[in-house]
Amino acid sequence: MKPVELPQGTLEMLILKAVSLGPLHGYGILLRIQQISGERLEILQGSFYTAIYRLERRGWIRGEWGESENNRRARFYSLTAAGTRQLKAETAKWTDMAAVVAGILRKKAGVT
């Protein structure tokens, strides 16, 4: 299957979602998003950390140092309360928009 390119701004939403399933370190978030998408998402790795920093700055995720599965020191991110609210709002907004756009695009000629 062809890889999908992400529209701008959606990466942050996906990170919030990935973290909402349980604390993860940065590289783990990357892997999880790719894994859930069935390896179809090609994330620009350069912009990935920018997104993480921005989310942390806004207080939607919180980073803490811990041990990774292979005993490496890593920074684990978890969702904050504000992040949970944000994820909910973003999800609702996204589904709405997707439904509207899809509805318009499905419209067939002649039918009103």
Add this chain to the structure above:
Amino acid sequence: MSLLAAIRKLWHSIAPRTGSDVEEEFRSALDAYQEDLIRQGLPEEEARRKARIDLGQPATQNETYRDAIGLRVFDELGGDIRYGLRALRRNPGFTAVAVLSLAVGIGATTAMFSLIYAVLLHPFPYADADRIMNAHFVKTKQPDVFQWFTLSEAQLDDLRLAAPVDSVLGFTTNGHLEITNDGLPEDIQGVYLTKNAETFLGVRPLFGRMIEPFDAGHPVVVLNYRFWQRYFGGDPHVIGRMLEMDHAPYTIVGVMPRSFAFNDFGGVGDVYLPASLMDAVANGPAPTYLPWIKLRPHVTVATANAALDPIVREIMKIHSEASLAWHLGLQPIIVPYQQDLGRTLALLLAGVVLLLIIGCANCSILLLARGRTRRHELAIRTAIGASRWRIVRQLLVEALVISCTGAVLGVAASYWLARLPLVLSPDSFPAESVIRINAPILAFSVALALLCGILFGLAPALRLSRNDPARSLPGRQAGVVAAPRKHRWSVLIAAQVALTLLLMATAGTAIRGFLRLTQMPLGYDPANVMQLGIPLHVDNPASLQSREARASYIEQIREKIASVPGVLTVAVGTDATPPFSDPVDTESSFNIDGTGDGEQPQARVMLVGQRYFAALRIPLLQGRLWSTDENSTGDFIAVVNRTFATRYLSSSNALG
């Protein structure tokens, strides 16, 4: 929390993570990715390379972080500032001229502002000083004629009950007291304050306490700062010691701070005493006090005047017809100074602002001139992709670096400059205004520096940034580009010359006015005349009850002084040479026989010795002076001045 911890906390909220923290996290991700790649079969070297291509370099990660959280602007500004400083250090001549021309302007303006702040905006240390009012009666037809009035303790109490009044302080104009400790007797000024002085004035003493209600009747004394410095050498253990005045012991209970110089129009007191001691001092009618009225918040002076006028009349039992020509005029205690100094200070401020504008124009010209040599550098920056905003910003930051350096120098200079007027003319300012550089003034000068930087930096920055690399780059012959801009330069230079001329003309006029003032005829000849105030402290007042005894006592003193070698003439009088030293009017009512109708005329009566006119070389227009005999018997004889004669005695001959 210490200041350092506070700064760290603030910094933490701006940039929560350190560079090494960010880098460590990034490295761990890089390693994990690299291991994954190796597991997928890539050789180690290849995996390392690919990981770095995909994720980026650890060394630049902190920059990515700061960019992401919005700190990039600060980093760039920091860079601009460092670059600006370096550029300034490379051109010491340019820097020195620009910084100095601004430092003079900013320094002078800051000094003026701190003077105005201290003198007009915030001169008094008292609580709610803006609500404290001088009270006097103003002649309705001539608002500049006014008369103070005094109230007795009971009357003050009545006044305190009035609705617009928050509280009332009663005080005496200074009474002379004599220190009779050991050594030379010294004449000092004592001010008696009513018992609410502490709460009314609300000034925290330097040591000890202010006069309190429970001091009533106890011989206690609070010292003025200057007196404490002069007489006790600033001894901090003075509280509880005894001060003997007029042969009575007083306990020192407090020392007031330097800024407390109560009070300006009655003369600053050396010592403050509870009013209840007045009863012991004054023999005769109940002592009276000048009132300071503190209005309730949000009561305007006009409403208070209207409300208090009938009350004061009632309290003072003034019902005569003549009194209707007068009305109560409350006056914020700052007003006399504003009247005296406001215009002078405004003029000075205008002068220094002109100086500042000239300095700014100077800097603008310098920046533009330097800009011609920098065109090449800026063209290269534009060519390699710097936006116009970026270049304007950099040039502005350089201008701000100049103006801030100027401001630092200027503020340092203003520290001394601001004292200059006080040193030159100590009497025209409230004794209590202490000139110091404080937070509002620093804020003022910082704002001034920023304003100046933008003012003189913006025009050159906009001009220089509008430059086309294709035209300026090929060679450095800037002549072609510069030619059409010449007239803008001349406008700036012309403005600068015009302002300088204006400033010099103003200064010239001011100096001429001053010279004229020094040559004004005073009506007497002050050359080689010295005045000496001698307060008469009499141990036994009864011995000088009669006029003759008083006259001979004064004559004794006069002769003693006349016998000092070098003294040519000695004359005595109840006041010093005109203009009169005592600001509280000593006007007395009088009647000339045969007239005496309508309102009561008033004149300043001055008791003088017979040699007074000779010593000051005041010419006698008509009649004669009195003789020694008449002097010693203390007869009532008067000499009037020409103004008096023409005003009141125009029809008849004044003699007799």
